Amino acid sequence: MNSNFLRNDMVLMAVFTLVVLTMPIWLAPIGAGYPDLLQKIAIYGIFAIGFNILFGLTGYLSFGHAAFLGVGSYAAVWTFKLFSMNVVPAILFGVIVAGLFALFIGYVSLRRSGIYFSILTLAFAQMSYNLAYSVLTPITNGETGLQLSQGDARVLDHALGIAQSGLPTPSFFGMEILGWSGFYVCAVALIIAFFFALRIFRSPFGMALKAIKSNQNRMNYTGFNTRPYTLAAFVVSGMYAGLAGSLLAVTDPLAGAERMQWTASGEVVLMTILGGAGTLLGPLLGAGIIKYFENIFSAYNERVLHDVFSGLPNGLEQIVVSFTSLFVGEGWQLTLGMLFMLVVIFLPGGVMEGFRRLTKLFRRDGPQSPAGAAQPAE
Amino acid sequence: MNDIVLHVADVDKSFGGLRALSNIDLQIEEGKTHAIIGPNGAGKSTLLNVCVGRIVPDSGAVIFNGKALTGRQPHEINQLGVARVFQTPEIFPDLSxxxxxxxxxxxxxxxxFTFNAWSGLVRESGIRAEAESVxxxxxxxxxxxxEAASLSRGDKRRLELAMGLVQHPRLLLLDEPTAGMxxxxxxxxxxxLKKIKERGMTKVIIExxxxxxxxxxDRISVLAQGRIIAEGTPEEVxxxxxxxxxxxxEAQ
Incomplete structure (x- = not known):
């Protein structure tokens, strides 16, 4: 790290690294200390951090970012199939292909701004979804999804004499990506992705993006050609989505079209707004909160609810259970929707604004104290 | 006579049936402050908008420093050395x-456009010092x-003036710089503005x-109903x- 990086940011980066790597320890007490969930949090965190560069910094709301996630996944699985089970080329290839795809879609969509831009991205993503689902079956394997098979070429692995019996697993130079190693690959990717985002936030380029969000017209009269700026932001965030997509494939080498559906695009919007659009840490928090609650709430079913409310009188128990069951299991999205509404109405700046208000409260009461990672990054 | 920095040559512009500008011919000399005055609706703002590429004239051309500005994008015109200060403050409200x-x-x-996503803002001490001095x-x-949004209207206008000045443009266009102050x-x-004049910056002021x-x-052009009806030194006008x-x- 060189001198143009503030000491505060170095501290932030160090704390961030520590917090991410120790997630398995400090998230265990709330029932989240297992790799499947943690890697999902890390992956969707990357997705949201990248999305925030476009939405939070530049002010362009894309409703089609899941397309890049899906493209990243397909590209990674194809790399596994054709070249090697090593995760490094798969991730690189996923990021590059998603970036190129974003370059094309961004070039077309960014001719418009505001709601028209959002609609264009949504249309492109739905088009990609439908293509992946039907027309492009030879590439995407349609409904079934793209999977590994024993007959795959894997030219690099074969040339190097790395042979595996049965269906191969992704590996990091010989280390199999399974369970905890999967989480640590995602965690390292998250730390790097966060570092890049931090650099962008603290650069003149990042300041230009913020200025575009603030007053694009003024930027033009100030001598900036805003189109390449917005396009660069779009491509960078598309590459983040591609990274997230390829990590999904790394932890589970399978890619399906449903990953590109508009609900997935909507989810990353929710994550970013829930956590706090335009802040560094907010999108990651949003992703963590949504993935965690999805996991907790969707695990509940009526039987569990009967256990929980067994202390109540029989008739009342029945009513309570049938009411609460609307909000758990398959219906957990209802809970998410209500949570989202509450945040947008009472905390439009997301969870990060909540932190800011709390720190302000504490500062008024007690002596000033640095709040570490909870310090708003803005 | 000094060099001509800006030449508005025979510009016409109509909106529907209304002739906003007719046969405007205007020459701005290097280093001078040229004021354009006229009653409301005389076409002053339209003229300024033609100069920065916001409005494309029906005929005629705007030549800056030997290059035609007509048909160029606003950012290109700025990069050539023309900065503009707007009538309603155009600032970045969310930034400091x-x-x-x-x-x-x-x-x-x-x-x-520069993709400098990897360099730190903190290292830009030169730019920072320049901005601070302005x-x-x-x-x-x-x-x-x-945050700029928290400023009063008058302060916003001065901030916008600072945004124009920091670029050291060859030509600064000011649309009623003191309105609302x-x-x-x-x-x-x-x-x-007098201080800047001493540094030799050319300015067009609508006021x-x-x-x-x-x-x-130094010179004043009087615009009425889309035409220049008089031009000369303040005394002559x-x-x-x-x-x-x-x-x-009318004003008295």
């Missing part, structure tokens, strides 16, 4: 004052870390306030009977 002024300085130094000149240095702020702005016009302008009739008389 310092960043508001640093941005145009970046545009001047790095051009219309904020100092304009009297907003104590507020440099505030208190008398005190107006006088401060006049002093500041209603005759106090501002007569304290700053003040004594022109046509001007008295069309504008000054």
């Amino acid at each position: 004052l310092l960043h508001n002024v640093m941005i145009p300085a970046f545009a001047k130094r790095d051009g219309a 904020l100092e000149d304009i009297g907003l240095i104590e507020k440099k870390d505030l 208190s008398r005190h702020d107006t006088n401060r702005t006049i002093d500041l 209603h306030d005759m106090h501002v016009v007569f304290s700053l302008a 003040r004594n022109d009977p046509k001007v008295k009739e069309a504008y000054l008389g």
